[in-house]
Amino acid sequence: MSVGYTLAADPASAIATVTADPEAEFLAGGTTQVDLMLKDGVVAPRRLVDISRLPLRGVTVDGTTLRVGATTTMEELAAHPAVPPFVREALLLGASPQLRNMATIGGNLLQRTRCRYFRDPGVDDCNKRRPGSGCAAVEGVARMHAILGASPSCIALHASDLAVALSAASAIVHVRSERGPRSVPLTEFYRLPGTTPDREHVLRHGELITEVEIPMLPGGARSTYLKVRDRASYEFALTSAAVATVVEGGVVTSARIALGGVGTVPWRAWEAEEVLRDAPAGEASYRAAAEAAVQQPFTVPGTEFKVELAKRTLVRALRTTAGGAG
Amino acid sequence: MNEITVTTSINGRTEQLRLAAGVTLLDALRDRLGLTGTKKGCDQGACGACTVHVDGRRVLACLTLAAQVDGREVLTVEGLGGGHPMQEAFQHHDAFQCGYCTPGQVMSAIALIDEGRAGTDEDIREFMSGNLCRCGAYPNIVAAIREVAGR
Numbered sequence: 001m002s003v004g005y006t007l008a009a010d011p012a013s014a015i016a017t018v019t020a021d022p023e024a025e026f027l028a029g030g031t032t033q034v035d036l037m038l039k040d041g042v043v044a045p046r047r048l049v050d051i052s053r054l055p056l057r058g059v060t061v062d063g064t065t066l067r068v069g070a071t072t073t074m075e076e077l078a079a080h081p082a083v084p085p086f087v088r089e090a091l092l093l094g095a096s097p098q099l100r101n102m103a104t105i106g107g108n109l110l111q112r113t114r115c116r117y118f119r120d121p122g123v124d125d126c127n128k129r130r131p132g133s134g135c136a137a138v139e140g141v142a143r144m145h146a147i148l149g150a151s152p153s154c155i156a157l158h159a160s161d162l163a164v165a166l167s168a169a170s171a172i173v174h175v176r177s178e179r180g181p182r183s184v185p186l187t188e189f190y191r192l193p194g195t196t197p198d199r200e201h202v203l204r205h206g207e208l209i210t211e212v213e214i215p216m217l218p219g220g221a222r223s224t225y226l227k228v229r230d231r232a233s234y235e236f237a238l239t240s241a242a243v244a245t246v247v248e249g250g251v252v253t254s255a256r257i258a259l260g261g262v263g264t265v266p267w268r269a270w271e272a273e274e275v276l277r278d279a280p281a282g283e284a285s286y287r288a289a290a291e292a293a294v295q296q297p298f299t300v301p302g303t304e305f306k307v308e309l310a311k312r313t314l315v316r317a318l319r320t321t322a323g324g325a326g
Numbered sequence: 327m328n329e330i331t332v333t334t335s336i337n338g339r340t341e342q343l344r345l346a347a348g349v350t351l352l353d354a355l356r357d358r359l360g361l362t363g364t365k366k367g368c369d370q371g372a373c374g375a376c377t378v379h380v381d382g383r384r385v386l387a388c389l390t391l392a393a394q395v396d397g398r399e400v401l402t403v404e405g406l407g408g409g410h411p412m413q414e415a416f417q418h419h420d421a422f423q424c425g426y427c428t429p430g431q432v433m434s435a436i437a438l439i440d441e442g443r444a445g446t447d448e449d450i451r452e453f454m455s456g457n458l459c460r461c462g463a464y465p466n467i468v469a470a471i472r473e474v475a476g477r
Contacts, residue, residue: 002328002348003328004347005330005347005391005393027391027394030389030390030394031386034389034390034391035370035389039369048347048391050394052394075383095456096374096456096457097434097438097453097456098377098384098385098386098434099386099389099456101383101384101385102385102390232452232455233451233455234455234456
């Protein structure tokens with residue numbers, strides 16, 4: 001069956017068209033969707049509703065927040081002078097310039113996992129594609145897979161770098177449906193797989209991301225996004241850490257931390273932030289925070305290395321922003 | 327069924343195409359317009375061989391639907407005319423072996439300079455990382471770009 005195409009005239013009609021057809025999907029940059037649909041053959045929407053020309057594009061500074069239209073591209077957001085440093089770094093360490101010119105901020109948040117078993121329609125056992133069928137990755141060869149929020153039902157990784165930095169930044173996702181607008185903190189946007197890995201986020205069918213709101217970092221904050229990977233560029237993270245800290249008089253007064261490359265969802269490390277609050281800026285605090293960040297991992301033989309690598313990644317990122325010799 | 331009409335400027339010439347909505351820009355260029363300079367490598371957004379410019383920005387034609395360039399300006403390697411300084415620099419520096427990735431490398435390299443990202447060899451390597459060369463001509467590709475960037 002061939003796919004249909006509708007160029008949306010305005011957000012309301014885009015939402016109406018998708019809402020009316022359970023097999024219709026929004027199309028923005030298409031870098032994940034076209035791949036999964038035409039190349040891998042694991043999704044088969046009946047109609048694509050192209051939202052890429054809607055007036056949802058651009059970045060504006062509004063007081064202490066940055067308002068980012070959902071169809072702003074990754075390159076456009078990275079080029080904005082007010083974007084927090086760790087968000088810019090996460091953007092520019094992801095994908096390639098060509099893909100970043102295509103991929104949108106809303107689409108980036110909704111990108112699908114890179115799990116090869118999910119992306120291979122010849123694999124029968126994938127709870128994400130076929131609920132209840134099992135998980136080939138847990139029994140098979142795994143490496144680029146999750147250790148946090150994972151379960152025997154699914155170890156598929158959420159591979160976005162941007163979503164990790166935006167989780168640490170406490171970004172807010174603004175969405176709109178026929179029922180009206182609503183806002184969801186990014187840290188509450190994704191669902192842990194549990195026994196239903198096919199349900200990845202809280203959006204309903206026909207609900208459109210219109211804007212992502214990024215709060216500016218507090219004064220005096222230093223931030224970084226550290227990405228560890230198998231090759232120097234154009235590769236997904238094995239582990240990563242998005243960190244923003246404020247240090248006053250040798251004491252960490254504020255810390256925001258999220259980990260990438262390890263979670264079935266972008267992993268906000270609340271426990272690590274708690275450990276660091278009012279702790280001395282130094283190696284012992286960083287290591288304690290790292291231990292708190294990576295608790296109760298679910299590993300398979302190919303992912304065991306990530307437990308220690310994720311901790312060391314966080315410690316190094318904290319050294320960069322909060323100081324203290326290794 | 328599900329056919330659409332796309333009107334677009336390809337290398338300065340207006341083209342009108344009637345095609346299925348699921349046809350990529352890459353397939354439209356190669357199979358419908360006979361513009362085979364844009365290469366199909368991985369066809370999955372991993373290798374950069376299909377790099378073209380849409381409204382002056384480098385993108386991957388394999389993951390772009392033809393429908394998405396309706397009303398836009400597309401520049402392919404054929405549009406450079408063969409004598410572009412970047413093409414000459416690639417020849418001068420022997421920046422290829424088999425040549426299959428070269429059209430994508432050249433289109434990406436021109437965009438890289440437009441983006442102001444050719445300041446150091448490290449920058450060139452980083453911002454050309456979306457274009458793979460399995461022959462390993464990377465040092466010569468960097469040299470060609472460095473020359474055109476005037477360094």
